[in-house]
Amino acid sequence: xxxxxxxxxxxxxxxxxxxxxxxxxxxxxxxxxxxxxxxxxxxxxxxxxxxxxxxxxxxxxxxxxxxxxxxxxxxxxxxxxxxxxxxxxxxxxxxxxxxxxxxxxxxxxxxxxxxxxxxxxxxxxxxxxxxxxxxxxxxxxxxxxxxxxxxxxxxxxxxxxxxxxxxxxxxxxxxxxxxxxxxxxxxxxxxxxxxxxxxxxxxxxxxxxxxxxxxxxxxxxxxxxxxxxxxxxxxxxxxxxxxxxxxxxxxxxxxxxxxxxxxxxxxxxxxxxxxxxxxxxxxxxxxxxxxxxxxxxxxxxxxxxxxxxxxxxxxxxxxxxxxxxxxxxxxxxxxxxxxxxxxxxxxxxxxxxxxxxxxxxxxxxxxxxxxxxxxxxxxxxxxxxxxxxxxxxxxxxxxxxxxxxxxxxxxxxxxxxxxxxxxxxxxxxxxxxxxxxxxxxxxxxxxxxxxxxxxxxxxxxxxxxxxxxxxxxxxxxxxxxxxxxxxxxxxxxxxxxxxxxxxxxxxxxxxxxxxxxxxxxxxxxxxxxxxxxxxxxxxxxxxxxxxxxxxxxxxxxxxxxxxxxxxxxxxxxxxxxxxxxxxxxxxxxxxxxxxxxxxxxxxxxxxxxxxx
Numbered sequence: 376x377x378x379x380x381x382x383x384x385x386x387x388x389x390x391x392x393x394x395x396x397x398x399x400x401x402x403x404x405x406x407x408x409x410x411x412x413x414x415x416x417x418x419x420x421x422x423x424x425x426x427x428x429x430x431x432x433x434x435x436x437x438x439x440x441x442x443x444x445x446x447x448x449x450x451x452x453x454x455x456x457x458x459x460x461x462x463x464x465x466x467x468x469x470x471x472x473x474x475x476x477x478x479x480x481x482x483x484x485x486x487x488x489x490x491x492x493x494x495x496x497x498x499x500x501x502x503x504x505x506x507x508x509x510x511x512x513x514x515x516x517x518x519x520x521x522x523x524x525x526x527x528x529x530x531x532x533x534x535x536x537x538x539x540x541x542x543x544x545x546x547x548x549x550x551x552x553x554x555x556x557x558x559x560x561x562x563x564x565x566x567x568x569x570x571x572x573x574x575x576x577x578x579x580x581x582x583x584x585x586x587x588x589x590x591x592x593x594x595x596x597x598x599x600x601x602x603x604x605x606x607x608x609x610x611x612x613x614x615x616x617x618x619x620x621x622x623x624x625x626x627x628x629x630x631x632x633x634x635x636x637x638x639x640x641x642x643x644x645x646x647x648x649x650x651x652x653x654x655x656x657x658x659x660x661x662x663x664x665x666x667x668x669x670x671x672x673x674x675x676x677x678x679x680x681x682x683x684x685x686x687x688x689x690x691x692x693x694x695x696x697x698x699x700x701x702x703x704x705x706x707x708x709x710x711x712x713x714x715x716x717x718x719x720x721x722x723x724x725x726x727x728x729x730x731x732x733x734x735x736x737x738x739x740x741x742x743x744x745x746x747x748x749x750x751x752x753x754x755x756x757x758x759x760x761x762x763x764x765x766x767x768x769x770x771x772x773x774x775x776x777x778x779x780x781x782x783x784x785x786x787x788x789x790x791x792x793x794x795x796x797x798x799x800x801x802x803x804x805x806x807x808x809x810x811x812x813x814x815x816x817x818x819x820x821x822x823x824x825x826x827x828x829x830x831x832x833x834x835x836x837x838x839x840x841x842x843x844x845x846x847x848x849x850x851x852x853x854x855x856x857x858x859x860x861x862x863x864x865x866x867x868x869x870x871x872x873x874x875x876x877x878x879x880x881x882x883x884x885x886x887x888x889x890x891x892x893x894x895x896x897x898x899x900x901x902x903x904x905x906x907x908x909x910x911x912x913x914x915x916x917x918x919x920x921x922x923x924x925x926x927x928x929x930x931x932x933x934x935x936x937x938x939x940x941x942x943x944x945x946x947x948x949x950x951x952x953x954x955x956x957x958x959x960x961x962x963x964x965x966x967x968x969x970x971x972x973x974x975x976x977x978x979x980x981x982x983x984x985x986x987x
Contacts, residue, residue, distance in 0.1 A: 381744065381751070382792050384469030384583050385410035386496035388442060388912065389929050391462055391475040399948035404447040404460060404475060407929060411441040414464035418447045421458050439874060442912060465582075467797065468500060473579030493843070494579025495520035498552065501572055501585040504786050504801065514557040516572055516583060521551045521843065524574040528557045531568040549839040549862075564627035564659075567606045588715075588798070601629035601659055602687035609680065609693040610712060613670075622665040624680055624691055629659040632682040636665050639676050672697060712738040712768055714791035714798040722802060729779040733772040733789050733800045734765070741793035745774050747785050750923075779804075837922025838863035841895055844915075844926040848905075857900040857913060857928050864894045867917040867924070871900050874912055883909075898926075907932050946971035 389407040396403060408414060416435050418425040425447065427433055432448040445464070449456055456477060463472040473494040499517030506513060518524060526545050528535040535541050535557060542558040553574075559566060571584045588607045609624040626632065634653055636643040643649055643665070650666045667674055675697050681690045714737040721732050735741075745752040745760055752758055757777045765771050772791075776783055787802040842860035849856075861867070871878040871886060878884050878900070887899040898917075902909055910932040917924045946969045969975070979986040 382411050382468060382742065382797075383409075384497055384500055384581070385414040385464040385466060385471045386581070387471060387473060387494050387579070388927065389931075390494055390578060391460075391473050393475055393477065395947060400450065400452055402449045402452050402456070402477070404449075404462070406445050406462060406473065407438070408443045408445055408464050408471075409441050410443070410464065410466050410468075412466050413437070413441075413443065414466045414470075416443075416445050417463045419461040419463065420456075425460075439912060467792075469497065469581065469583035471496060471579065471581040493519060493521045493551065495524045495574035495576060495581040497574075497581060497583050500583050501570070502788065503585060503587065503799070505803070510560065510562060512559045512562050512566070512587070514559070514570055514572070514585065516555055517548075518553045518555060518574045518581075519551055520553065520574060520576050520578075522576050522578075523547070524553065524576040526553065526555045527573045527575075528555075529571040529573070530566075532571075549841065551840050551843055563601070564606055565602050565604045567604050567627075586798075600684070600686035601627055603628040603632040603682035603684055603689040605680070605682070605689060605691040606660075607715065608713070609678075609691050610715070611693060611695060612712070618669055620667045620670050620674065620695065622678060622680075622693065622695075624663050626653070626661045626663050626680075626682055627659055628661070628682060628684050629686070630684050631655075631661075632684040634663055635681045635683075637679040637681065638674075712736060714741045714793060716789075716791075716798055716800040720789070720800045720802045722804065725775075727778050729776045729783075729804075731774040731776075731787060731789075731802050731804070733802075735770045735772055735791055736768055737770070737791060737793055738768040739793055740770070741791040741797070743772060744790045744792075746788040746790065752787070835864040835919065835921050836862070837919060838867040838917040838924040840924070840926075842897075844928050846928055846930060853904055855902045855905045855909075855930065857902075857915075857930075858897065859915075859926050860891065860895060860897045861917060861924065862893075862895050863917065863919055864921075865919050866890075866896065867919040869898060869915060869917050871913065871915050878913075902930075905930070905932055946975050 385408050387406060388409050391404055391406040394403050394405070395401070404418075408416070413435075416433070418433060425431060425433070430450040432446075432450075434444075434446045434448075436444045436446075438444050445462060447460070447462070459474055459476050461472055461474045463470060465471075471494065496519050497516055498519045499515070501514055501516040504513050504515070505511070514528070518526065526543075528543055535543060537543060540560055542560075543555070544558060545553060545555045548554050555572065555574075557570070557572070567587050569584060569586050571582055573580065573582050575581075586608065604627045605624055606627055607625045609622055612621045612623065613619065614621070622636075626634070634651070636651060643651070645651055648668050650664075650668075652664045652666075654662050654664075656662050663680065665678070665680075675695050677692055677694050679690055679692045681688065714735060716733055717736055718734050723730050723732065740762070743760070743762055752760070752774065754760065758774070759777075760772070760774045763771045763773075772789055774787065774789070784804050787804060789800045789802070791798050791800075838861045840859060841862050844857065844859040847856045847858060848854070869886075869888060871884070878886070880886055883903055885901040885903070887897075887901070889897040889899070891897055898915060900913065900915070910930050913928045913930060915926045917926075948967060948969050965979075
């Protein structure tokens, strides 16, 4: 069984822009986002969150699958509305933000410099791979940005600094693409937790997170003391009768930690209703449970487990919420469990086939997606994946490769996602000889085997941008050209799409692929006689045996092309009209200020009648 839809962090399809309506009395901030699940959107002025009121409206509208138009509308604009505005969008896979400045400058002030480029977005969301038999972990992500972003990694909210244990390596692949890795050596259970990577430049900020969890049979225990560490996020379960709630988490620590549970700020004590246990399931590893019987609505809220020993302190939090059943009776928690892989994945052979297998716990059944490196695995005659229910909330996931060869080697990842969370299981398929099917244990191969085995030989390289995508209309508005340049060796295969539909060359569309020399190519899509129906999202997919790349553009056509207008900006009002009285009220002056590149013809009207 496969995924019913790809999930990904929010990114800007079109960065924030500002336009005026109603002769400057109304301002519209607008941008376009993509993301799945649908991102939450927040607007800020300076550092204050903007709330809707009688003059402020916020709208988020789905325009296409996983694509959303975001609008902030300000009415009755005044000078005090000036400032730095920021839009932030986030979902469970990350967040992105961008800023735009609203400035009411005097007419004779120099124009504010505009920064052109692209706010950071994640072309490859963070992944984890193991090296040197699990002693080294590499967190990796890909970022597209212009200008160059500042990239920072965090572990449980603390900035990661370069030390003997941690190393942050960021490489610029080309003018707009960056590769960032966090390398962690001598990995132990203390390294479990939440990792976040932040990319920021003058046009915005983007964040993505990934969790490092350990199972009790795979975690390395450091020599000496072990700071208390929660190796998996806490989960909540409810008994079948509905009268008991069980909080469960896994903890590592040496010496044995003390564990204190809190409900809000109140320390919980054992009683007839409340029981606490901490059972050792391996050296320095513990299964911790908090059981509450005869559950009532007042038990809802935040729970916190605090573990301490001589080596340090750690805590984990989880919120207990109840469904609104609309009837008097036992409260019921939302019937859900975040995905969890309780054991290491395995690899086995069945005749001429190779089978990768994972055990999964989750409720409801999550979306399942398989990846090889950063590319999604699609089902073919050779590749097949299945999901079989094993018992209540437990599933067996398999990926079968028919007649595997050396070219199938690489790092495979099984991603499981539902509304309560997501989790990943990594499997490193490494062929040690020319014989088919000799695979290393999961996530155990050295990096050169992971990277080199699936790659073709030779001095080629994947497609990369040398000139970022842009849209160029002709002077008469009868032709729109989408164009960009790439370097690739060998020449990449190329396909244009509008939305999800392949574009076919004909009277409307024409595709050009021009050899510029030195393995550089200019790629163009020409749209003849553009109209409103031609607006929307376009992308170009390029691929050779070394990798692939995609270019995304958005064509916004609000009306038929207008006749050419003189160069320069249209006049805009920088102040609302004001009334000034003079000569003891005998003279009334109406004054307004506007900005323009040259003096404009000015017309005053009263009740639709021109004043002369």
